[in-house]
Amino acid sequence: MFFDLNVPITTTPSITDSKKGKGKQPHPITPISHFTAARLGAIEAHLDLLVHLGYTVICFNQTVHKKVDPKVHVNVLNELLEKLKPRQGIVYLKRLSVILDEDSEKGFGLINANTSYFSSYDILSLIPTNQATFALACLTHTLPSPLTTHVISIPLTLPRFPFHLKHTLIRTAIKNGAVFEITYVGALGGESDSVLIRAGAAEANGGSAKRNWWAAARELVCVTKGKALIVSGGAVALADIRAPRDVANLIALLGIPQDAAHAASTSTPKSLILRAQTRRTFRAIFSDAELVVPGNYISHAASPDKPSDSVVGDFTTQTSPVKNGQRKRPRAEVLIDASSTLSGYTSTVVAGQVGEGDPKKKKRKT
Numbered sequence: 603m604f605f606d607l608n609v610p611i612t613t614t615p616s617i618t619d620s621k622k623g624k625g626k627q628p629h630p631i632t633p634i635s636h637f638t639a640a641r642l643g644a645i646e647a648h649l650d651l652l653v654h655l656g657y658t659v660i661c662f663n664q665t666v667h668k669k670v671d672p673k674v675h676v677n678v679l680n681e682l683l684e685k686l687k688p689r690q691g692i693v694y695l696k697r698l699s700v701i702l703d704e705d706s707e708k709g710f711g712l713i714n715a716n717t718s719y720f721s722s723y724d725i726l727s728l729i730p731t732n733q734a735t736f737a738l739a740c741l742t743h744t745l746p747s748p749l750t751t752h753v754i755s756i757p758l759t760l761p762r763f764p765f766h767l768k769h770t771l772i773r774t775a776i777k778n779g780a781v782f783e784i785t786y787v788g789a790l791g792g793e794s795d796s797v798l799i800r801a802g803a804a805e806a807n808g809g810s811a812k813r814n815w816w817a818a819a820r821e822l823v824c825v826t827k828g829k830a831l832i833v834s835g836g837a838v839a840l841a842d843i844r845a846p847r848d849v850a851n852l853i854a855l856l857g858i859p860q861d862a863a864h865a866a867s868t869s870t871p872k873s874l875i876l877r878a879q880t881r882r883t884f885r886a887i888f889s890d891a892e893l894v895v896p897g898n899y900i901s902h903a904a905s906p907d908k909p910s911d912s913v914v915g916d917f918t919t920q921t922s923p924v925k926n927g928q929r930k931r932p933r934a935e936v937l938i939d940a941s942s943t944l945s946g947y948t949s950t951v952v953a954g955q956v957g958e959g960d961p962k963k964k965k966r967k968t
Contacts (some may be wrong), residue, residue: 603658603659603868604656604657604659604831604846604867604868605658605659605661605868606652606659606660606661606696606834606835607659607661607697607725607836607866607871607874608661608663608664608697608755608783608835609648609660609661609835610663610665610795610836610837610838611645611662611664612711612797617882618922624968632895635665635888636676637678637681637682637964640685642685642857644914645830646687648841648843649689651770651840652691652835653845654841654847655844655845658692658693658845659693659871659875660692660693660694660873661724661725661943662679662682662694662695662696663693663699664678664697664699665700665701665729665795665797665798666699666700667701667703667797667801667938667957668700668701668702668705668706669700669706669710669711669800670698670710670711670712670716671711672716672719677696677698677722677723679723682698685886690703693733695724696723696724696727697723697726697727697753698723698726698727698931699727699755700712700727700728700732701729701731701801702728702729702731702732702735702739703731703732703735703801703802704732706735710744711797712748712749712751713749713805716749717749718929720748720749721748721882724875724879725748725752725753725820725875726753726937727752727753727755727783727876728743728751728753728754729803730755730764731757731765731801731802731803732764732765733765733766735752735816736764736782737771739751739754739773739775740754740774740780741771741774741775743805744774744775744778744779745778746778747872748931750779750879750881751780752779752874752877753781753782753783753832754781754782754785754873755782756782756784757798757803757821758784758785758788758814758815758818758819759788759794759804759805759811759812759814759815760818761810762803762804766945767822772825772826775830776829776830779877781830781831781832781870782822782832783832783833783834783888784819784832784833784853785835786802786835786837786844786893787815787832787836787837787838788811788812788819789815789819789833790812791808791809791811791812792838792839793838793839794811794836794838794879796942803907804817816856820857823890828858828859829862829865829871831858831870832866832867833863833866833867846867847866850863865888868879874932881965897918909962
């Protein structure tokens with residue numbers, strides 16, 4: 603089972619109200635599709651090639667810049683999945699990626715008030731572009747919550763790496779269950795998502811983007827030590843799509859072991875998807891706890907109405923019965939008998955240990 607968790611989806615801009623006729627009675631706006639027939643045909647061809655190469659789990663990625671505003675933003679992936687033709691054995695997922703910049707430090711829409719809106723996406727991911735947003739993504743938004751982001755996508759094609767990959771931030775994000783994404787389209791010098799290029803999170807020039815990708819990807823592998831990495835496509839053109847085995851061989855050139863390179867597109871994405879489902883069951887009760895007592899447990903237990911005897915050494919002491927959940931205080935004569943018996947036993951032992959013929963006996967000074 604091979605995964606491709608980054609299939610970019612771009613839509614045509616929706617028609618808005620024009621300024622003509624301002625002040626007149628508004629007419630009801632008919633719902634307009636975000637996907638034209640040509641665009642749907644291109645997506646179907648993209649999916650056919652992915653299925654032919656051996657991918658079984660495909661995730662459509664919708665990218666947003668700066669902030670997600672539920673009043674304006676529309677989840678176009680729901681409409682897309684309804685129009686795609688069914689393919690047997692293929693699983694479709696929905697993903698939302700948010701590009702973070704200086705304006706996103708004050709907030710980019712991932713708040714508890716919008717939890718119901720983000721629940722329609724299977725995976726949430728962040729694309730930091732500076733040091734502050736990278737620290738925010740690693741420390742804050744990877745903690746368990748209904749809005750946990752499990753994927754941190756690093757812009758690898760920029761001319762200069764936008765932030766330092768600190769070991770403390772990387773380790774914290776991995777400990778919280780997040781993974782770091784590597785898109786192999788940059789290694790081929792292919793075309794990236796247009797939203798990333800407009801936001802300054804990807805390089806448009808293929809030659810320089812390829813050179814920057816190899817340098818930045820090696821640094822990321824060195825910091826993460828090859829752990830918690832997933833490999834996705836991120837390709838827009840059909841010519842930039844590669845088979846899973848070819849992708850594993852490509853990633854192995856970064857210094858990753860062959861088994862880890864294979865896991866980056868198989869087992870690691872699978873565990874990521876399972877952890878991403880916990881957003882919907884956060885702080886939920888699956889079932890009530892039930893105490894199961896074996897049938898022979900009560901028969902072997904001591905009855906609370908009868909006193910039980912306990913043996914200490916060679917002597918037997920009798921404990922008082924329990925009534926109404928409280929143990930009664932033993933009688934005074936029982937305590938006196940027990941103390942006198944124990945004191946006599948102690949004196950006998952001491953006298954037996956130290957006798958008259960003991961050579962270690964100390965002489966009393968006169």
